Amino acid sequence: MAAAAAGLASIWRLSHRLRPLQVISFPVLQLHMSRIAMGGSQKDFEMAVNQVKRLKNEPGNEVKLKLYALYKQATEGPCNMPKPGMFDFINKAKWDSWNALGNLSKETARQNYVELVSNLSASEPSSPGKPGAGRKQAGYDTLVVTSEDGITKIMFNRPTKKNALNHQMYQELMAALEAAGKDDSAITVITGNGDYYSSGNDLNNFTDSLQDDIEKSAQNAAILLRNFVGCFIDFPKPLIAMVNGPAVGIPVTLLGLFDIIYASDRATFHTPFSHLGQSPEGCSSYMFPKIMGSAKAAEMLIFGKKITAKEACAQGLVTEVFPDSTFQKEVWTRLKVYAKLPPNAMRISKQLIRNMEKEKLHAINSEECRVLQSRWQSEECANAVMNFLSRKAKL
Numbered sequence: 001m002a003a004a005a006a007g008l009a010s011i012w013r014l015s016h017r018l019r020p021l022q023v024i025s026f027p028v029l030q031l032h033m034s035r036i037a038m039g040g041s042q043k044d045f046e047m048a049v050n051q052v053k054r055l056k057n058e059p060g061n062e063v064k065l066k067l068y069a070l071y072k073q074a075t076e077g078p079c080n081m082p083k084p085g086m087f088d089f090i091n092k093a094k095w096d097s098w099n100a101l102g103n104l105s106k107e108t109a110r111q112n113y114v115e116l117v118s119n120l121s122a123s124e125p126s127s128p129g130k131p132g133a134g135r136k137q138a139g140y141d142t143l144v145v146t147s148e149d150g151i152t153k154i155m156f157n158r159p160t161k162k163n164a165l166n167h168q169m170y171q172e173l174m175a176a177l178e179a180a181g182k183d184d185s186a187i188t189v190i191t192g193n194g195d196y197y198s199s200g201n202d203l204n205n206f207t208d209s210l211q212d213d214i215e216k217s218a219q220n221a222a223i224l225l226r227n228f229v230g231c232f233i234d235f236p237k238p239l240i241a242m243v244n245g246p247a248v249g250i251p252v253t254l255l256g257l258f259d260i261i262y263a264s265d266r267a268t269f270h271t272p273f274s275h276l277g278q279s280p281e282g283c284s285s286y287m288f289p290k291i292m293g294s295a296k297a298a299e300m301l302i303f304g305k306k307i308t309a310k311e312a313c314a315q316g317l318v319t320e321v322f323p324d325s326t327f328q329k330e331v332w333t334r335l336k337v338y339a340k341l342p343p344n345a346m347r348i349s350k351q352l353i354r355n356m357e358k359e360k361l362h363a364i365n366s367e368e369c370r371v372l373q374s375r376w377q378s379e380e381c382a383n384a385v386m387n388f389l390s391r392k393a394k395l
């Protein structure tokens with residue numbers, strides 16, 4: 001697993017083992033990018049190679065493989081590596097991608113590389129100054145955090161990745177919760193941007209964070225997860241989830257630690273831990289049976305049954321379901337009314353409900369992380385992750 005996963009992580013690095021970054025001022029860069037769109041000189045190519053390193057949006061494995069292939073074709077010509085064995089699927093994916101370019105000339109490969117980078121740059125988020133950016137709190141790349149009408153809203157903001165939680169998003173969520181717990185808002189709302197609420201842990205975390213020692217990587221991930229879930233256990237104010245679309249994995253399990261969950265009728269709830277060779281987290285091994293009874297919880301947590309918003313509501317996981325067409329309007333109208341209630345009374349009531357069990361929840365969280373730490377080192381987990389990353393499996 002370590003070798004295979006490290007191989008995946010290295011696609012990106014291997015294909016861009018290049019000269020140090022050139023410093024380009026913004027106007028020069030703009031001028032350059034418009035030239036890039038037109039041609040593919042060696043200079044444009046070198047600048048595109050540098051530009052790739054500055055992309056803010058992670059382009060995804062398919063695009064990375066394409067960039068890798070075009071880079072190799074542009075610098076070395078047609079694929080000259082021996083075909084890797086069928087189980088060496090990382091190198092095989094790279095080989096396939098490069099080999100697929102056949103006899104494409106170096107010049108055309110350079111030009112295609114430059115064009116691809118130009119397109120990727122064009123879809124990058126624009127800088128401050130965008131309409132509405134004034135209300136946005138600074139310091140978050142993977143979230144949009146806003147505060148108004150007594151409500152702090154934390155929105156997952158990686159819509160092209162179905163709001164999968166990468167390491168940066170875990171860190172930013174912890175920071176946003178810490179700040180929201182202390183700000184002057186009365187309630188905090190978490191929701192997702194785009195068609196998904198969130199597709200859960202970003203499976204690239206398994207390769208991106210790999211160090212030489214897989215045991216150490218699993219240990220670090222367990223510490224991160226324990227701290228992350230701990231922020232939800234300790235959150236001092238009413239915490240509301242607005243589940244705007246499908247939710248997979250950790251964003252589902254965490255719902256047991258929220259106070260209210262409103263869902264669009266498009267939302268689904270899926271915890272496919274066995275499929276992924278993993279086990280429950282977010283205190284769901286305790287909260288789900290408590291909320292929905294052990295039989296329904298087992299169907300979700302052991303057998304990975306995906307349930308609809310309506311089913312989740314019938315089982316007590318969701319507070320109320322709204323038609324997708326009126327979801328935003330109806331929920332925000334209601335939340336604005338709630339946010340006007342006396343904030344201290346709400347905070348104290350929440351704490352009365354939660355404090356009885358806080359210690360127990362922290363113990364459950366620790367135990368779930370301990371078990372997961374070992375699951376992440378299992379062959380079952382490695383196979384599931386590699387199957388997703390090599391495009392062989394989706395949930």
Ligand SMILES: CCCC/C=C\CC(=O)SCCNC(=O)CCNC(=O)[C@H](O)C(C)(C)COP(=O)(O)OP(=O)(O)OC[C@H]1O[C@@H](n2cnc3c(N)ncnc32)[C@H](O)[C@@H]1OP(=O)(O)O
Binds near residue numbers: 061161225
């Ligand atoms: C600190 C560690 C904590 C660990 C705890 C948590 C456990 C979990 O959360 S388990 C759940 C993990 N999630 C998954 O396994 C979901 C995997 N994703 C999918 O199966 C599908 O993407 C999904 C069914 C969600 C959506 O399918 P589609 O509608 O067909 O969309 P795409 O697959 O094309 O997705 C678009 C784009 O997003 C990337 N993506 C989506 N989800 C993830 C993810 N979880 N991790 C990484 N990347 C994800 C997907 O690869 C596509 O990317 P590009 O190909 O680059 O466009």
